[in-house]
Amino acid sequence: xxxxHFFIFFLLSFTSFGQSVDSLLCTPYINNGLALSNSxxxxxxxTYSTSGSIxxxxxxxxxxxxxxxxxxxxxxxxxxxxxxxxxxGGNIYSFRGAFGESVPPQWxxxxxxxxxxxxxxxxxxxxxxxxxMVAVDGTLNNPPDSSYFIHQAGVxxxxxxxxxxxxxxxxxxxxxxxxxxxxxVNWGQQAHTEDLLNTGFTSSLLYYTRYTxxxxxxxxxxxxxxxxxxxxxxxxxxxxxxxxxxxxxHFFISDPSNNYALEAGLYGQTPVIxxxxxGGWVAWSxxxxxxxxxxxxxxxxxxxxxxxxxxxxxxxDLTNPNNLRDYHVFEMIRFPSQExxxxxxxxxxxxxxxxxENVDSVKSTIVEHGLVSASFDSDFTPQKLDVDxxxxxxxxxxxxxxxxxxxxxxxLQVTPYLNSYPLFLLSSAGEQFISSDPYHxxxxxxxxxxxxIKLLGFLDNxxxxxxxxxxxxxxxxxxxxDGSLQVLVMxxxxxxxxxxSVQADWDSIVFTHLSVVDLDLDVIQTGDNLESxxxxxxxxxxxxxxxxxxxxxxDGQNFTxxxxxxxxxxxxxxxxxxxxACVTVNLVGLISNDLSRTITCYPNPTSGNLTINLGxxxxxxxxxxxxxxxxxxxxxxxxxxxxxxxYVPGAAGMYTAQLVLDDGKAIQFKFVKE
Numbered sequence: 001x002x003x004x005h006f007f008i009f010f011l012l013s014f015t016s017f018g019q020s021v022d023s024l025l026c027t028p029y030i031n032n033g034l035a036l037s038n039s040x041x042x043x044x045x046x047t048y049s050t051s052g053s054i055x056x057x058x059x060x061x062x063x064x065x066x067x068x069x070x071x072x073x074x075x076x077x078x079x080x081x082x083x084x085x086x087x088x089g090g091n092i093y094s095f096r097g098a099f100g101e102s103v104p105p106q107w108x109x110x111x112x113x114x115x116x117x118x119x120x121x122x123x124x125x126x127x128x129x130x131x132x133m134v135a136v137d138g139t140l141n142n143p144p145d146s147s148y149f150i151h152q153a154g155v156x157x158x159x160x161x162x163x164x165x166x167x168x169x170x171x172x173x174x175x176x177x178x179x180x181x182x183x184x185v186n187w188g189q190q191a192h193t194e195d196l197l198n199t200g201f202t203s204s205l206l207y208y209t210r211y212t213x214x215x216x217x218x219x220x221x222x223x224x225x226x227x228x229x230x231x232x233x234x235x236x237x238x239x240x241x242x243x244x245x246x247x248x249x250h251f252f253i254s255d256p257s258n259n260y261a262l263e264a265g266l267y268g269q270t271p272v273i274x275x276x277x278x279g280g281w282v283a284w285s286x287x288x289x290x291x292x293x294x295x296x297x298x299x300x301x302x303x304x305x306x307x308x309x310x311x312x313x314x315x316x317d318l319t320n321p322n323n324l325r326d327y328h329v330f331e332m333i334r335f336p337s338q339e340x341x342x343x344x345x346x347x348x349x350x351x352x353x354x355x356x357e358n359v360d361s362v363k364s365t366i367v368e369h370g371l372v373s374a375s376f377d378s379d380f381t382p383q384k385l386d387v388d389x390x391x392x393x394x395x396x397x398x399x400x401x402x403x404x405x406x407x408x409x410x411x412l413q414v415t416p417y418l419n420s421y422p423l424f425l426l427s428s429a430g431e432q433f434i435s436s437d438p439y440h441x442x443x444x445x446x447x448x449x450x451x452x453i454k455l456l457g458f459l460d461n462x463x464x465x466x467x468x469x470x471x472x473x474x475x476x477x478x479x480x481x482d483g484s485l486q487v488l489v490m491x492x493x494x495x496x497x498x499x500x501s502v503q504a505d506w507d508s509i510v511f512t513h514l515s516v517v518d519l520d521l522d523v524i525q526t527g528d529n530l531e532s533x534x535x536x537x538x539x540x541x542x543x544x545x546x547x548x549x550x551x552x553x554x555d556g557q558n559f560t561x562x563x564x565x566x567x568x569x570x571x572x573x574x575x576x577x578x579x580x581a582c583v584t585v586n587l588v589g590l591i592s593n594d595l596s597r598t599i600t601c602y603p604n605p606t607s608g609n610l611t612i613n614l615g616x617x618x619x620x621x622x623x624x625x626x627x628x629x630x631x632x633x634x635x636x637x638x639x640x641x642x643x644x645x646x647y648v649p650g651a652a653g654m655y656t657a658q659l660v661l662d663d664g665k666a667i668q669f670k671f672v673k674e
Contacts, residue, residue: 020174024414026172026208028208028223029348029382033350034214034369035214036179036212036214037216039074040213040215041073041075042073043072044068050062051083053101053103053105055126056106058120059121060122060125064165065087065167067088068182069084070083070211071083077357079217079357080216080355081217082219089167089168090153090170091132091209092131092211092241093126099292099293100244102243102295103243104243104326106124106126116160117158118158118161119158123156124157129327131239132152133152135205135235136236137234138234139234145195145198146201148192149190151189152168152186153167154167155191156194159197168187169186169187170186171453179212185206187445188207189446190202203229204230204231205228205233206226206416207224207225208224216365217355219353221351221353222348222350223348223350228343229343233341233342234335234336235336236335237331237333238332238349239351240332242327245327250285251264251328252283252285253278254278254280254282254363255277255278260283262288263312266315267312267314269313270313272311273311274307275299275300275308275309278301279372280298280301280366281297281298281299281354281363282310282312287358290360293357294358294359294361295353295355295362296362297330297351298371298374299332299372300349300351304379305334305337307333308332309333311333312329313329314329334347334377344381344419344420345379348376348379350374354366383418387414388414389411389457390411391408392457393511395513396467396469399431399432403425406494408494409511412456412459413458421436421459422436422455422456423455423457424437424456426452428442429449434456435463436461436462436464436506437462461506463507463508464507464508464509465511466510467513468510469512469513469515470514471516471575472514472516473577473578474516475490477489480510481510492515496510496512497510498510517576519572519576520532520571521533521534521569521580522534523568523580525583528560529559529560530559530560530567532571532580537571537572538574539555539557541559541569553630561585600612600615601671604671604672605674606672609646610671611643612643613642614659614661618640618642618662620637621637621641621662623657624657625648625658628651648673650673652672653673654670
């Protein structure tokens with residue numbers, strides 16, 4: 001059966017969604033479900049405080065597992081109030097109501113502990129007796145030598161090196177205050193670490209969970225599993241969990257008429273119950289008649305898989321000192337066929353926890369809200385175009401990477417689609433890498449080498465991402481890693497290359513951030529002086545009329561030609577060299593003194609001091625002195641002068657004096673310095 005009416009398709013364009021990327025990454029394929037009740041208050045926190053529950057975990061504090069808390073308060077009926085605590089694996093590790101703490105206290109008999117267990121008697125710290133999803137490939141699960149159990153919660157501490165809890169890494173999460181929900185995505189882990197040393201089992205399962213505080217004593221749970229690996233999952237628990245006998249010692253199963261009966265027995269000895277033979281709900285109470293504060297679960301009676309059954313029973317005996325497990329197991333089982341949870345497919349689920357004054361009130365809430373029919377499971381996996389997308393630019397800063405939203409970047413789908421692979425941003429020891437392989441830094445997930453893992457999205461092929469930076473000069477051509485050639489590159493750009501890797505079945509995605517050096521080639525002409533606008537570069541002035549020959553020693557930002565001509569400047573920043581347009585300098589009015597008025601300069605040759613007699617007094621005289629290489633070495637502005645006296649700096653040689661008089665005439669003459 002496919003309950004397609006529960007699914008929504010994300011046909012939004014990239015620019016249309018206002019919600020965060022984290023919100024989209026955490027969204028399973030299902031709608032929001034029941035309408036929220038406004039009669040209850042709601043609370044959420046990510047700040048740890050003690051729950052007040054006894055856990056029997058002697059090696060680790062509760063803060064080691066805590067990640068978030070959701071609370072619902074009904075002021076008119078406190079038996080419908082509850083607080084759940086979500087562990088780092090996305091599972092419920094604490095569920096408190098009027099009955100107290102309902103999740104078992106994680107007790108282990110010291111005789112069960114082997115000397116190789118790094119966790120001691122706390123080798124299962126909130127990774128077993130919790131509400132979670134579990135998946136198994138039955139063809140590989142051959143206990144006791146090769147146990148294959150992918151936990152949502154985390155791993156057992158069953159190797160000597162494991163002295164701290166390791167919970168299934170969080171790859172995405174989102175808190176929706178308006179929707180009163182918290183969503184989390186985890187990379188599920190192979191729990192039996194002692195077997196992994198021999199089997200090399202890995203996990204390619206993503207577990208999606210969304211908790212919604214509906215109100216009226218109802219907590220909605222939406223789950224999804226996505227398989228991006230080669231293993232064929234054919235046995236799943238959604239959920240696996242249990243109840244504290246000391247809080248809720250009596251278990252009730254409904255029938256199709258919504259009557260219910262008390263059931264008891266040891267786990268493994270009680271019958272397997274077909275959910276289709278029930279009313280779709282079970283309940284627990286501390287009273288054999290069900291007349292005390294109770295908790296129930298509403299679940300689907302039909303399934304898209306090959307079966308929907310549950311097992312139950314006590315896993316311990318509070319009167320037996322050898323097995324003081326305060327634990328009543330409840331295990332909802334489904335059997336996917338070979339194609340339903342193999343590579344590139346997903347299974348989705350919805351069920352409800354319900355609290356009330358007694359079992360009758362729990363039943364009434366379930367019936368009145370139609371929770372059994374609102375529950376479901378489905379094997380729907382969307383096509384690529386049916387889910388929304390996001391695009392990234394990726395930059396590197398040394399060994400770390402940053403992502404930014406850019407519609408011209410790498411396009412990823414935000415949720416898994418049929419036959420897709422995830423792409424993760426992985427961190428280890430100050431380094432980062434982007435890959436579809438969550439084991440990139442270590443083949444053992446729990447050894448601490450991989451410090452953080454973040455889901456970016458999904459794409460068609462297993463991929464790795466590299467970032468490179470390059471610089472070219474404006475107008476040059478450039479060949480990108482994928483072989484594409486771009487000519488006359490004028491602007492900075494980012495190019496995305498997808499190329500075949502040397503490893504089969506993997507794509508390499510390369511971000512090339514190309515910087516274009518565009519040198520400033522403007523030249524400012526002031527009279528007969530030329531100035532390059534470019535700064536922080538090297539200069540070389542050229543004679544355009546002499547095939548762009550270099551002008552000797554004309555290597556400054558300013559250049560004053562000796563004579564009329566056409567000139568340009570070559571500028572270089574050490575990597576790029578470019579040449580300005582040619583500029584014409586016409587020394588209009590410069591005439592030699594034997595064709596003009598009588599002027600004299602003496603002594604000529606001179607050893608340094610020189611006097612110029614203009615023959616008559618001028619109100620304004622401008623003097624420029626050029627050395628034998630044409631470089632300006634002296635500039636003076638004089639008023640009311642007939643004689644000008646100055647010292648000639650520089651080496652011996654032929655110097656040129658340029659005079660501009662107040663009548664606009666320009667005079668140029670040469671003299672010799674010895």
